Amino acid sequence: MTGRGMKIGVIGAGAWGTALAQVAAQGEREVMLWAREPEVVTAVNRGHENPLFLAGVPLSPTIRATGSLGDLAGLDALLVVVPAQHVRAILAETPVDGTPLVLCAKGIEAKTRLLISEVVREVAPAAPIAVISGPTFAHEVAAGLPAAVTLACEAAALRTRLAERLAGPAFRPYASSDVIGAEIGGAVKNVLAIACGVVEGAGLGQNARAALIARGFAEMTRFGLARGARAETLAGLSGLGDLVLTCSSVSSRNFSLGVGLGRGKAAADLLADRKTVAEGAFTAPVLREAAADVGVDMPVAEAVCALLGGAAVRGVIDDLLARPLRDEAH
Ligand SMILES: NC(=O)C1=CN([C@@H]2O[C@H](COP(=O)(O)OP(=O)(O)OC[C@H]3O[C@@H](n4cnc5c(N)ncnc54)[C@H](O)[C@@H]3O)[C@@H](O)[C@H]2O)C=CC1
């Protein structure tokens, strides 16, 4: 069977899960979308919209929302699009068995320091795993604007079928077998986007932001290589591509969080009561620990941790700039 006939389910109806359901529904194909919020289920089924997480985008009528994870049984692949810290709990309640899981969250599990693919191997050991990651603001993808992603999966046949199923006129998956590399790019760039937002909020200028993107990419590469990622994946869509996107736009929740920090607002106030997720705030502390585990220096990630912990912006920036001079290659 080619991938085109695969029946797709999406777990998580935030902005990105809804946008991916829209991608999977192209050609009037049916898609089952699990939403945690009953009002989202109702709005998608009755009005073909998701005003809570993706307002203003008309959705395909072939997307059917459900509040019951049991309704996902028997599908050919499930896209997992709940925030990283909730993947374990949600999959434990989902009828997965051997269904392929396409992991779309960008983060590291805080209490275990595991990448999401490692979490899923624990909670759904029979499920083949793929990862989709790349520079993709949900509202642009849902509106049908052009975007490209890394689609990583070790099994070549499944990789091809998923790419056939999800590719569309404006959505281009690029195949890779480097699952860990695709995950690390997406997780680390969120932390670096907070740092770039701080540069913006504190008015440090365009030169500083470009320097931070380049030195941040050096950090991502050091950590990724130490964890077994391939350099070309880190330099691709899911690494450098997504880093550039989220480090240069207030459409990024992580960048916007950094702008607030850079203007001197407290992290606790910026994060209180928010409905949408800024994954970098959860990833930064666990990334610092995970980097220490493999002996990798990540000064920008350290600085983000300090700011999230309440340190004053000026002091953190002064400390970064006062670090000993070093070779660029390190
Ligand atoms: N929004 C975007 O443009 C993109 C987001 N992503 C990633 O997709 C993942 C999901 O993010 P978004 O769709 O943007 O979410 P969102 O910020 O739009 O919405 C929050 C989501 O979290 C869910 N949620 C809240 N508490 C929960 C709980 N206790 N258990 C399970 N789910 C819970 C909500 O139901 C909702 O689906 C994140 O890892 C994000 O980094 C990846 C690419 C693009």
Ligand SMILES: O=C(CO)COP(=O)(O)O
């Ligand atoms: O991952 C994203 C774009 O690729 C979305 O970024 P934010 O989560 O920072 O909004």
